[in-house]
Amino acid sequence: MEFRAIRGLVRRNGQVIAVGGGAPVYSRNxxxxxxxxxxxxxxxxxxxxxxxxxxxxxxPLLAPAGRDPRAVGALIMALLRKREKHYRRADITVNxxxxxxxxxVAMILRALHARRS
Numbered sequence: 001m002e003f004r005a006i007r008g009l010v011r012r013n014g015q016v017i018a019v020g021g022g023a024p025v026y027s028r029n030x031x032x033x034x035x036x037x038x039x040x041x042x043x044x045x046x047x048x049x050x051x052x053x054x055x056x057x058x059x060p061l062l063a064p065a066g067r068d069p070r071a072v073g074a075l076i077m078a079l080l081r082k083r084e085k086h087y088r089r090a091d092i093t094v095n096x097x098x099x100x101x102x103x104x105v106a107m108i109l110r111a112l113h114a115r116r117s
Contacts, residue, residue, distance in 0.1 A: 002019070002020075002026075002029065003026070003028055003032075006023065006029055006033060009036070010033075010036045015036070019033070022061075022083075024041075024083075024087055025082075025086045030089065034091075039090040039091045040090055041090035041093045043093055044096050044098070045097050046076050047073060047098075048097075050072045053072060062075055092108075092112065094108050094111050
């Protein structure tokens with residue numbers, strides 16, 4: 001399902017395509033993401049990811065951890081260990097750490113501008 005959505009969005013111009021953590025892991029998604037433009041990996045502190053995900057409606061992949069912050073954090077760390085090599089294939093990595101979303105956007109824009117210069 002993600003593959004079809006990504007492929008359909010790439011055919012449009014001037015868009016930001018924000019994908020979930022699993023999309024860059026699948027090799028058939030990566031060429032389409034690259035075709036869309038610069039791929040940015042927004043690296044966020046695992047504890048920040050855990051807090052944000054616990055505020056949401058839940059993710060099927062995190063279901064085994066329930067709503068326990070420590071269990072969610074441990075599961076996120078395990079997923080990052082598996083996925084990090086795929087994320088590092090991005091054109092740009094922005095280390096957002098625990099920055100607020102608005103600050104992270106500013107960091108991304110600076111990185112994109114520097115890439116074009």
